Amino acid sequence: MGSGTSTQHHFAFQNAEKAFKAAALIQRWYRRYVARLEMRRRCTWSIFQSIEYAGQQDQVKLHDFFSYLVDHFTPSSHNERDFLNRMFTEERFPQDSEMDKCSDYECIEVPDTYTGPHLSFPLLPGHATALVEAFRLKQQLHARYVLNLLYETRKHLAQLPNITRVSTCYSEEITVCGDLHGQLDDLIFIFYKNGLPSPERAYVFNGDFVDRGKDSVEILMILFAFMLVYPKEFHLNRGNHEDHMVNLRYGFTKEVMYKYKIHGKKILRTLQDVFRWLPLATVIDEKVLILHGGVSDRTDLELLAKLDRHKIVSTMRYTTRKESEKQAEAKKKDDQASCAQRPTPWFLPQSRSLPSSPFHLGPVPKSPKANRSCSIPCSSPLTRQELSRQVRRSVDLELERCWRQAGFPAVGETEEPLSPVYKDLDTGELPTATREEWRQVVDILWSDPMAQEGCKANAVRGGGCYFGPDVTEALLQKYNLQLLIRSHECKPEGYEFCHNRKVLTIFSASNYYEVGSNRGAYVKLGPALTPHIVQYQANKATHMLTMRQRISRVEQSALKALREKLFAHSSDLLSEFKKRDTEKTGLISLGDWAAALESVLRLGLPWRMLRPQLVSSAVGNTLEYKSWLENLAKEQLSRENIQSSLLETLYRNRSNLETIFRIIDSDRSGFISLDEFRQTWKLFSSHMNVDITDDCICDLARSIDFNKDGHIDINEFLEAFRLVERSCSKGSASDGLPGTDAASSGPGRPGAP
């Protein structure tokens, strides 16, 4: 044995060094693991957001399409006229006086068999609380009470100013909540955690109560009930989704019609009225401004306070006084001509032919990132004529061709930009807002903050602006405010400060894209007006998952949505791949693969990072693209007897198609005839530039009519393309078919619109 202690020390030292090195290695490895998880999380988030925003652009395109139809379509035959009639008409939008007279709900009887909550008016706090409890137990409120409540709500709202002024003197703390989007679990959780509304507990709900989630109706009932019961302490702001045109596409209309088959239409019409009377903003202690979207460099709170907010039924469409005068003249001329009378489209309640969205100039924007440099400055808009002309020219050219393809008569040349050839059935017409007023409202409902200074058009959403910290600062200074609270954007933590903490985004729908995708949050303000944020995630399951499990679950959901999108563009992708395969080997490099995907989809996603998840068959650095596309198709296709290109197109446009079908099905029976389906598909496919033969369309129509009764049930159609499955993953109530998608069991769904 050598000198004992020094050997021991030597060993000890060696061991210590070993331990140190080993620990360092493990830490180094672990940190890399976590970094890769974080990267996956970010990519997943990008996928959801890019799909969501791309969908919102589609919405605007769709409305452009319809308004163009309204302006230019002259039915040449009886059949076509009837078809258009059916497609575009409905009963007139009731006037205010009519609303007062028609107590729709009084004649609705509540049967003895009804086991849901009963309401009597004037409402008492007990009623509101009972509603929360009843909905928690999954009961449904009877249509009579729904209509009664809506009627009372509208009466109440009509007395409120555009901008609600609240003080912390009365109730010490005020809680501000953001988007709920039909997610009742989150609302119930907020009331559970923060307490029910009361004279001591004030609430402000900042818009977007409906759409996407499955319990929008219940949320509205609860919010309106508390507002009636505590009018001084409970406040609502309008969001961009409190809008019947947006609801057509994003699920609220569908939810109402499913839950209220007989009275749904009445309810929806009444809701239009309620929505347009919602206040636009709330101010606390003259210091904190709360509104749904954001602001622009033109935002004028005084103008916003003065305008007639109820004239703005939908922020998606606009008309001017001057235009309607012009139209009145043109109409007089045309009345004498023997033109077919074009009916007024019911879904354009201001019953006027309208210019396309003023934000659509130039090429369609690509992705949220690509857009930041798109320069359509808010501060120097084109004149109305220039705008109109520009838009018309490009739309004209495209659609001219489509109309010819579809076999309809070509549109005449040189027209007045707006010369409707229809008779105005509505002599006591709804007064219009000015262009400036409309724009002011669009700005506060649709804008998003950005990091750079300045103010530019929000081309991603198709409405409102991106506003920079300088715009915020200027506005706060001008009106002597200290904080802007807004919602409108989903945030991973449920909230986010920006612009030197002068802007707070608050979003209250947790798990919005998918279970585990994000937290929800609300903010409390006391007399000192210091924001105190509370976060939550209304799904017990998420707490038990580790970060890794949460991320991979959400990731799977995002990838599924992304693969669907890829499939929907298979033909375009194939031609892009072929372009890059100059030697016709059937192979392309992975770099080319990524570039091709971006050029077709334009989502601005990090394709190279996502590649391992999307391509399993690469050998080295090359990919056999045809078999990759075939594998993609195999995952998606379910019906072999439908041509795959049709299927692809339908998939790509399914949200649009759904909206169109709901518009055609104007009596909301849930049925459309095979003939109507064919005509619609023809129209739509020529607009969307798809070459489809009549035979194919007939085959398609027949194959979808499962029970062969000459009618297509909208559910049949949706079922054929597994759309119902997707909406069932939100929760099986929406369409009455059993949920089959096992992967998404919680509230919220992947970001596809």
Next chain:
Amino acid sequence: MADDREGTVAELQKKIKEAFEVFDRESNNTVDVREIGTIVRSLGCCPSEGELHDLIAEVEEEEPTGYIRYEKFLPVMTKVLQEKRYRPIPEDVLLRAFEALDPAKRGFLTKEELIKYMTEEGEPFSQEEMEEMLAATIDPETNAIHYKDYITTMMIDDS
């Protein structure tokens, strides 16, 4: 031959750009310096904290602003990838590291031991890092980490 090499560099740079843009929140070609670690690691590198600090020093402005510009990041990162610096740790090496902390060869480390080593030795974990690792690794029944199985699971995930 020259084309091949150029092609590879171009592809590398596209990868770097993609990874950078994921964190470029404001779309102005800068990222928060605190995200550099994540970016570098997700590009396949496995630097130690010390190596990372050195790298950051190379790409920072002379007067550190808290932001790293893409123009400075790209050339440095390209070299890192070309030289294949900060190689990832193979499975067997990782296993031996765990074994070094388990001289009795029991096949596991207790929760307390893991905490001690990770927070006191090497480049210590923050409390957050430690908590997350515990949540993901400790078997609640035995309150220990059976490192061999753990490594196998993680490696599958990692590929």
